[in-house]
Amino acid sequence: MIKEKVKTKQKTFARLGYTKMETAEITDAMNKLLANFSVHYQKLRNFHWNVKGADFYDIHENFEEQYNEAIEAIDDVAERIRVFGQTPMSTMGEYISTSEIKETGTDLSALEMVSEVLKDYEILLEHMFNVIEISIENGDSGTEDMMKGFVKSIEKRYWMWTAFSHKG
Template sequence: MITDRETAEKPKAKLQKRAFARLGYTKMETAELVDALNKLLANYSVHYQKLRNFHWNVKGPDFFDIHEQFEQQYNDAKVAIDDVAERIRVFGQTPLSTMRDYLETSDINESSTDLSGMEMVSEVLKDYEVLLEHMFNTIDVALNNGDSGTVDMLNSMVKYIEKKHWMLTAFSKK
């Protein structure tokens, strides 16, 4: 028979093993989640700067269409970056925040300013595929660790990126 004292001590012992008792994640779970989120953050940050580069430097017959799209997309990327960084803060950790860290961590590379408008669109499409890969990886990590908050956040981002990928793909087909 379990006494009231044994019942009260069991949850207390379990909480002591957790890195964040109120969130319920162990140090290992937190490290896995934050690592995946930081990789996504780094890729999103390089992508964001690339979009700004393209917005400022696009030329050619599709200038007005592409220029406006790049601006909308970098503004949306800025919100996503903030959401990912704040999610890392939820776990009591410090997100990556320097360009050096982003460039060292990111699978997305910087681009030059001398690309044609359609080459820029092609670069953005490749970036979207990298971002989606990192989003799906982070969703897997979150699911494995019972982190529904991160899954919920990323599901919205996946839908957005998939839609933008479709639209830019349709635009780039002449």
């Protein structure tokens, strides 16, 4: 019997078996998501504090649930970046300059706030899908799995808000 030589992809060890280029690609995408999630989180707090109107109680409580979920996701993303030996973005200046999600004022109606959250979710999902794609390309099943959990949660929230606002 002749032994066949099996070719395997050789990686220069940098961290967890990923090359420096792979690590940079994965963590750069996660940092962009982190920045967007962080601005979204603060926007949810703003809306929680300042929502008014007939649906105040339900929306107020829902915004609180959402910002609590967002802060957990932010922590998970930042810690995942640390797993790769990199430093996550951590200042408001970095978040604001990197994020596609923009701050809003406090003078929005409840429906305008919901509309803003829906737009944020579209941006967050776009970044999550980008991280998933990069993770798959680089064989990073840990990050891929984490992102898919976020996607599932955001898609459900998106559906609920579109049903509430009659946009879906």
